[in-house]
Amino acid sequence: TTGSASAIKTFKNTELGETWVEDGEAPDWQQLLERREDYRIGTVPHGGLLLVGGADVQKDRIEVSVWAFGRGKEAWLIEHRVLMGDTARDPVWVQLRGVLAETWTHACGAQLPLARFAIDTGFATQEAYAFVRACRDPRVMAVKGVARGAALIGTPTAVDVSIGGKKLRRGLKLYAVTVGIAKQELYNHLRKQASVAEDGTTLVYPPGYIHLPKIDAEFLQQLCAEQLVTRRDRNGYPKREWQKLRERNEAIDIFAYCRAAAAAAGLDRFEERHWRELERSLGLPPPEAPMPMSDPPTNGATD
Numbered sequence: 001t002t003g004s005a006s007a008i009k010t011f012k013n014t015e016l017g018e019t020w021v022e023d024g025e026a027p028d029w030q031q032l033l034e035r036r037e038d039y040r041i042g043t044v045p046h047g048g049l050l051l052v053g054g055a056d057v058q059k060d061r062i063e064v065s066v067w068a069f070g071r072g073k074e075a076w077l078i079e080h081r082v083l084m085g086d087t088a089r090d091p092v093w094v095q096l097r098g099v100l101a102e103t104w105t106h107a108c109g110a111q112l113p114l115a116r117f118a119i120d121t122g123f124a125t126q127e128a129y130a131f132v133r134a135c136r137d138p139r140v141m142a143v144k145g146v147a148r149g150a151a152l153i154g155t156p157t158a159v160d161v162s163i164g165g166k167k168l169r170r171g172l173k174l175y176a177v178t179v180g181i182a183k184q185e186l187y188n189h190l191r192k193q194a195s196v197a198e199d200g201t202t203l204v205y206p207p208g209y210i211h212l213p214k215i216d217a218e219f220l221q222q223l224c225a226e227q228l229v230t231r232r233d234r235n236g237y238p239k240r241e242w243q244k245l246r247e248r249n250e251a252i253d254i255f256a257y258c259r260a261a262a263a264a265a266g267l268d269r270f271e272e273r274h275w276r277e278l279e280r281s282l283g284l285p286p287p288e289a290p291m292p293m294s295d296p297p298t299n300g301a302t303d
Contacts, residue, residue, distance in 0.1 A: 026227045026245060027190040029220040032212060035194075039107075041079050041213045044068050046107040048076045049278040050265055053117040054257030055096065056250045057087055057124050062096055065254040066104065066114070069262050071275050072207025075189070078104060080219055080251065087124040093131050100137060110282040116261035118143045120253070121174065129159060133172055141264060142174050143257055147241065149178030152263050175260065180242055182256035183226065186210070190223075222251030 039045045048068025056063045062085075066078040081099070085092025096119075103111035121128040121142045132142045142159070153175050160171025189208040197204050205211075212220070226242045226249055233239045266274065276286060 026224045027187055029217065029224040032190065032220045032223070033217055036212045036214050039076070039211070039213050041215065042104065044078055044104050044106045044112055045076050045211065046284075047071065047074055048078070048106070049275060049282070050262060050267060050270075051078070051104060051112045051114050052258050052261040052265060053099070053114045054254045054261055055117070055119045056254050056257070057120055057122075057128055058250075059123070060084065060086060062087060062092055063250045063254060064096070064099055065251065065258055067255065067258040067262070068112075069267055071272075073189070073267065074205060074207060074209050074211070076211040077213060077215060079213075080215065080254075087127055093127065096131065097135070100135065100140065106282055108282055108284050112282070114139060116141065116265045118175075118177070118257040118261040118264070120145065120257055129172055133160075141261065142172060143177045143260055144174055145179040145253065145256065146176045147178075147180060149176060149181070152178055152181045152268075153260050154178070175264070177256060177260040179253065179256040180228075180240075182259040183242060183252060184228065185259070186223075186252065186255055187228075218248070219251050221246065222248050223255065225249035225252055 047070035050069040053066045062083045065080045068076045068078050083092050083095045103113045106112045117140050119128055121144050132140050156173035156175045158171050159174045160168045189210050192206045192209050194203045194205050225246050226244055228240055229243050230238050230240050
């Protein structure tokens with residue numbers, strides 16, 4: 001019997017009360033290991049034009065990823081760093097401040113600063129707030145991951161309120177990030193494959209393709225560390241939620257913060273003129289238009 005996926009799913013959820021994993025939700029990290037590319041960790045390849053960072057704060061460390069985005073939301077992992085230190089004390093935050101001051105070398109030779117940086121405030125909340133306040137850097141945004149939301153980034157809420165209950169005009173704003181939206185997009189994009197052009201050698205990458213340098217296997221396992229499951233709530237309604245497949249999942253969480261940082265920088269609204277502007281600021285010529293696959297009709301006819 002073929003037993004459609006949805007029928008099996010319904011049976012499992014209602015009769016057996018089990019959770020149901022969507023077909024192949026988590027990408028295979030070993031396949032990602034095989035398709036890593038040769039660009040140097042810490043450098044930005046040609047198509048990467050919008051550089052963003054994200055940080056996950058733990059008890060004994062702050063983990064930072066830097067991602068670059070380009071046309072069609074194509075993305076490149078630039079690097080991942082672990083800053084060791086007790087997050088209740090200053091030194092590790094000083095290291096993080098140093099990261100914000102850095103620039104990254106683009107393939108064209110220009111230096112690229114971070115356009116936005118999102119820092120998770122779920123752990124060591126007061127220290128994270130204090131860091132964002134002290135930065136006085138408009139690129140730095142305080143974020144908090146939430147399970148449900150209609151948009152990737154919610155309307156910011158004011159954290160700093162004066163004694164009279166008034167919101168401070170220049171106070172700290174906290175952005176809710178619906179991490180599931182970013183994770184779903186990441187997994188859809190990680191499944192995309194490069195194709196070979198007509199010349200038989202040039203690789204053509206689809207929109208949204210995720211490029212990875214020779215990063216270690218641990219990072220890739222963290223990037224694939226969760227799966228989306230459907231379970232029934234107490235009233236029998238299906239509820240989708242993200243479940244960890246392994247303990248360490250910082251890489252996928254930080255990707256969600258970086259994706260939110262890119263959204264805050266305008267990624268989802270970018271048109272060709274925005275990419276051209278970023279290219280001009282790097283001194284890059286416009287990309288060559290791809291050759292048409294076949295001659296267009298000359299008589300003005302359309303398909």
